[in-house]
Amino acid sequence: MKKFANLLKKEIKELVNKQLVFTLLFMVVFYNFIGQVSKKEIQKIVGVQTISALDEDGSGGSQALLKGLESARFKILDQSGKTKEQAIEAAKANDSKLLLVIPKGFGESLTAFKPSEIETYSFMRTFSIIGTRGQIVVDGVVSALNNALSNNFLKEKLPGFDPQAVKNPIKSKDFVVVRDHVAQGSATQVAGLMSQQSMLIPIVLMMIIIYSSQMVISAVAMEKQNKTLETLLTVPIKRTSIITAKMLAAGLVGLISAGVYMFAFKGFVGGMTGEVAKAGAQAGGGALMRQLGLTFNTTGYIVLGLALFLAILVALALAMILGVLAEDFRSAQTMIMPLIFLVMIPYFISLFADMNTLSLPAKILILVIPFSHPFLVSQNLYLGNWGMIAFGLGYMAVIFVVLTVIAARIFSTDKILTMKLRLGKKKPATV
Amino acid sequence: MPNVLTVRGLKKSYGTQVAVAGVDFDVRAGEVFALIGPNGAGKTTTLRIIATLLTATSGDIKFLDQDLCKDPDFVREKISYLPEEAGAYKDMKGLDYLRFMANFYARTAEEEKTFVDRAVAITELGDRLATKVGTYSKGMTRKLLLARSLMTKPTLAILDEPTSGLDVLNALEVREIVRRYVKEGTSVLLSSHNMLEIEFLSDRVALINKGLILDSGTPAELKDKHGAKNLEEVFRSSLR
Numbered sequence: 063m064k065k066f067a068n069l070l071k072k073e074i075k076e077l078v079n080k081q082l083v084f085t086l087l088f089m090v091v092f093y094n095f096i097g098q099v100s101k102k103e104i105q106k107i108v109g110v111q112t113i114s115a116l117d118e119d120g121s122g123g124s125q126a127l128l129k130g131l132e133s134a135r136f137k138i139l140d141q142s143g144k145t146k147e148q149a150i151e152a153a154k155a156n157d158s159k160l161l162l163v164i165p166k167g168f169g170e171s172l173t174a175f176k177p178s179e180i181e182t183y184s185f186m187r188t189f190s191i192i193g194t195r196g197q198i199v200v201d202g203v204v205s206a207l208n209n210a211l212s213n214n215f216l217k218e219k220l221p222g223f224d225p226q227a228v229k230n231p232i233k234s235k236d237f238v239v240v241r242d243h244v245a246q247g248s249a250t251q252v253a254g255l256m257s258q259q260s261m262l263i264p265i266v267l268m269m270i271i272i273y274s275s276q277m278v279i280s281a282v283a284m285e286k287q288n289k290t291l292e293t294l295l296t297v298p299i300k301r302t303s304i305i306t307a308k309m310l311a312a313g314l315v316g317l318i319s320a321g322v323y324m325f326a327f328k329g330f331v332g333g334m335t336g337e338v339a340k341a342g343a344q345a346g347g348g349a350l351m352r353q354l355g356l357t358f359n360t361t362g363y364i365v366l367g368l369a370l371f372l373a374i375l376v377a378l379a380l381a382m383i384l385g386v387l388a389e390d391f392r393s394a395q396t397m398i399m400p401l402i403f404l405v406m407i408p409y410f411i412s413l414f415a416d417m418n419t420l421s422l423p424a425k426i427l428i429l430v431i432p433f434s435h436p437f438l439v440s441q442n443l444y445l446g447n448w449g450m451i452a453f454g455l456g457y458m459a460v461i462f463v464v465l466t467v468i469a470a471r472i473f474s475t476d477k478i479l480t481m482k483l484r485l486g487k488k489k490p491a492t493v
Numbered sequence: 494m495p496n497v498l499t500v501r502g503l504k505k506s507y508g509t510q511v512a513v514a515g516v517d518f519d520v521r522a523g524e525v526f527a528l529i530g531p532n533g534a535g536k537t538t539t540l541r542i543i544a545t546l547l548t549a550t551s552g553d554i555k556f557l558d559q560d561l562c563k564d565p566d567f568v569r570e571k572i573s574y575l576p577e578e579a580g581a582y583k584d585m586k587g588l589d590y591l592r593f594m595a596n597f598y599a600r601t602a603e604e605e606k607t608f609v610d611r612a613v614a615i616t617e618l619g620d621r622l623a624t625k626v627g628t629y630s631k632g633m634t635r636k637l638l639l640a641r642s643l644m645t646k647p648t649l650a651i652l653d654e655p656t657s658g659l660d661v662l663n664a665l666e667v668r669e670i671v672r673r674y675v676k677e678g679t680s681v682l683l684s685s686h687n688m689l690e691i692e693f694l695s696d697r698v699a700l701i702n703k704g705l706i707l708d709s710g711t712p713a714e715l716k717d718k719h720g721a722k723n724l725e726e727v728f729r730s731s732l733r
Contacts, residue, residue, distance in 0.1 A: 068596040076584065289580035293641075296544050297597040298569040476547045480507065 065299045066307060073311030076284075077277050082315070086322045093326035113160040113200075114153035116141040121169020127180070127207055131162070131200065150183055160184050162200060175215050180204065238354060241446055245353035255351055256444070264409045267436055269323050270374055274316025275381035275401050276394075281308050282385030283394035292479070301473040305466070309378040316374075355444075362443045365451060369439040372458035376432045377401060379465035386472050386481055408434035417441070432461045496555075497522050497649050497680045498543065503552035505538050505704075512538040514704035515552070520649065525671070525681040527691045529724065530701035536684035537577065537653055539701075543682065544574035544651050557648065570598070573642035577654040577684075580634070583627030587618060587637055590626055591644065598645045608644040615640035615670055632663035639667055643674045650674070652683040656690060668694055688724040698724065700731045707731040 113131070115138050117124045128138055139156055141149040146163055153161040163181040171178040182200055216225035236248045285291035294304065351357050358366065380401060388394040408431055411417070417428065417438060428434045435454035442450045472478055498520040505513040513535040520526040528536045541547045543554065545565040554561040556568050581590050591612045592605070599605035613622060616636045626634065635658070642650055655671065656664035671694060675681055685691050691698055692712050699709035708715060708731045712724055719730040 065597050068593060072582070072585075072593055076582070079584065288583060289576065289578050290582055292541075292544075292546060292576045293574065293579055293594075293638075295546055296569055296572070296574040297594065298566060299597055300566070479541075479546060 066303045069299060069303065069307040070311055073281060073307050074315060076281065077311055077315040082319070086319060089323060090326040110135050110137050112137045112139060112156070112158050113162060114139045114141050114149060114156065114158040115162045115164070116144060116146065116149040117164045118142075118166045119164050119168040121172075123169035123172040123178070124164040127164065127204070128162075130207060153183070154185060158185065160200065172211060175211075238350075240354045240356060240444070243354045245350055247350045247354075252350065252354065252356070256356065264412065264437060265327070266320060266324060267370055267373060267433070268405050268409065269320040270316055270370075271377040271405050271433070272398070272402060273319045273323075274312045274374060275377045275384075276398050277312035277316055278308055278378055278381035279385040279388060279394045279397050280391060281312060282382065283388040283391050283397075286388070287390040295473075295478065302470050305382060305469055305473055309375075309382060312381070313374060313378055358443060365443060365455075366436070366440055368455060369436040369458070372455060372462060373433055373436045375462045376458055376465065377405075379462055379469055382469040383465065383472065386469075386478060404431055405433045407431060408437050412437040412441075429457075432458050495522050496520065497557060498682065499553075499555040500539075500543070501553045503539065503542065503554065504550045505535075505542060505547065506550045511704055513542075513549075516699075516701065516704070516706045518699050518706060518709060520680050520682050521697075522680055523675060523678060524696040525675055525683065525694050527695035527698045528682070528684040528701050529686065529688060529691050529698055529728065530684075531686060534701045535704040536701055540574070540651050540653050540682065540684055543649075544572065545569055546574070571648040572651060573645060573647040573649075574651045575638055575642040575653060575655060577657050579638050581626045581637055581641075583625065585626055586624060587616070587622035587626055587629070588613070590637065591622070591641060594641045595644060611646075612637075612640035612644035615643060617666075632659050635659055635663070635667065639670060643670065643679065646674070646677060646679055648680065650679050650681045652681060654685055654687075655683060656685075656687065664690070688728065692724050700728055702732065 113136050115128055115131075117128065117140070120142070132138060139153075139158060141152055141161070144152060149161055149163065161183040163183070165179060165181070168178050168180065212229070213225040216223065216228050220228060236246065237244055238247050238249055238252050240252075282291075285294060295301070348357075381398075384397040384401070385394065388397045408428060411420075411424075411428060411434075417425065420428065428438075435458050439451050439454050442448075442454070472481060496519045500519070501517050503513055503516045504511070516535070516539060518526065518528075528539060530536055538547065542549050543556075543561065545561070545568050548562065557571065559567060561568050581587075582593075585593065588609070591609050595605045595608035595612070599608055616622065616633075618633060618636065621629070621633065626637065629637065635656075639652075639655065642652065650671075652671065656667050659667060668690065671681060671683075681694075683691075683694070695712065697709065697711050698715060700707040700715075708718070708727070710718065715724065715727045716722070719727045721727045721730055
């Protein structure tokens with residue numbers, strides 16, 4: 063145990079170097095900075111914005127439209143008395159996002175239930191979403207006015223009828239059924255909430271796998287490059303302890319690195335969406351997901367954690383074998399690619415396809431890749447497919463044992479020194 | 494003197510390539526036994542097998558009367574191996590490297606301190622041991638590694654080209670250190686293609702070429718037998 067602790071300490075010290083600490087700090091600062099910038103921009107969008115209005119009509123109808131815009135948090139600069147050209151120039155000069163022109167006869171047309179026109183001039187000073195917000199809100203206010211006016215018209219022409227019932231005679235009441243749970247809501251909404259709810263799983267998995275695997279591969283490759291491996295293999299410590307120490311150190315540091323990355327990422331996303339918006343979105347959706355039993359209980363979280371843990375172990379064992387194939391640190395960087403592909407394939411398939419509707423060969427391919435199972439486990443937990451969950455966990459455990467045995471075998475035999483993946487010229491063995 | 498190591502019929506092949514074609518030799522307690530031969534003769538492969546890094550294709554190796562292949566963990570406790578192109582962890586300070594290595598062999602904290610103190614004395618690097626290995630010259634690194642391999646006073650020290658790449662003064666120092674530790678009871682099995690070095694260091698020598706031992710004995714015996722002035726001439730004569 064003393065020898066193992068000695069080796070583990072060395073492995074961790076090697077991995078936690080200045081470059082890693084600097085990279086992680088940079089990531090936190092960088093994402094936080096981007097998050098703050100995005101937050102300010104979004105605050106600008108939802109804050110009071112200035113538009114100009116040229117009301118050539120001056121009727122009750124035109125005043126109602128302008129009041130509607132004011133209540134939608136617009137500051138309206140009145141350009142009355144100017145010509146259209148003068149109003150455009152004035153709006154340009156006063157930084158208005160939009161100029162709204164209400165032509166003469168607007169109110170009269172409204173009261174006569176004839177089509178009325180307004181003109182909007184959007185000033186595109188930037189091509190970000192802020193530039194289009196004025197137009198969107200004006201459209202919204204016009205739509206609300208259209209609705210109110212058509213209601214008035216219907217009330218006048220068809221007294222005793224509900225204008226809403228006349229305009230929308232068919233009403234759809236949507237229900238979603240998941241196993242034996244039924245709840246009112248749309249399938250689109252549930253799918254959206256599901257993807258929002260499980261969005262973090264693949265990202266966390268990918269980050270941990272990539273970080274940890276890269277560390278293991280580099281740890282083995284660096285021993286080779288620095289010519290320290292032969293000495294290490296002749297000291298009195300079991301080869302399995304060497305493997306375990308390297309995997310454990312990489313797993314721990316990878317876990318911490320991924321945690322820091324997620325923290326930084328959360329800062330970035332938090333800045334983008336805003337806490338208020340998040341809370342609002344979750345309030346209604348949370349109740350619907352609970353009604354449908356689409357939330358994890360303690361067992362669910364334990365099973366999901368176990369699936370993630372097994373996937374990490376599989377990645378570390380595979381990385382250990384790939385690390386042996388690498389001759390130096392540079393080639394170690396390319397060795398991570400097969401692992402990344404193995405994680406990316408199930409990730410993208412889980413995003414764009416339904417496992418149940420895939421063809422048999424595609425289904426087998428997905429099930430063979432051990433990293434598919436954490437994605438499948440989370441879906442199967444929602445659907446209560448415990449058989450598939452047990453298969454996934456068992457399969458990952460078997461693959462981990464097989465890969466570890468292979469890695470231990472490689473470390474216990476000549477292969478640790480002779481096994482190389484050479485893509486260039488073949489070199490003769492040293493005798 | 495009893496044998497520390499007995500090698501009989503040792504063979505090693507990589508597929509169809511034969512690296513060692515059947516060698517026999519013994520290393521006695523308290524002696525320096527050298528394998529000399531040109532590059533590719535099979536020296537490093539033989540040393541790697543005895544250091545438990547490689548497994549022999551066939552043959553019998555006894556270390557302290559125990560089968561080397563059956564109990565490599567026992568062997569690793571009692572030997573030390575200095576590869577020809579060995580390196581140390583560049584981000585570690587010299588002293589930390591010695592402590593790290595001593596920890597694998599020491600049973601107590603006092604024993605670890607004894608090992609480290611001994612290594613510090615061998616290196617003669619003084620304050621430089623408090624700096625990172627990455628900043629050392631090749632000579633300094635080699636001395637650090639030699640100190641690592643001798644600090645535990647192993648039963649058998651396996652040194653592959655111990656003075657490889659060193660300047661004259663550093664090489665001389667390394668040879669003196671090796672001789673000093675042999676006097677204190679460590680047996681040494683070394684390889685070199687530097688025949689003059691071998692003549693200075695070794696008690697007995699085996700001439701190896703193409704995986705086979707051509708001749709063996711003390712340098713004086715070999716020179717007499719071949720009527721040669723030095724080991725280089727002995728080697729040329731053996732090839733004929």
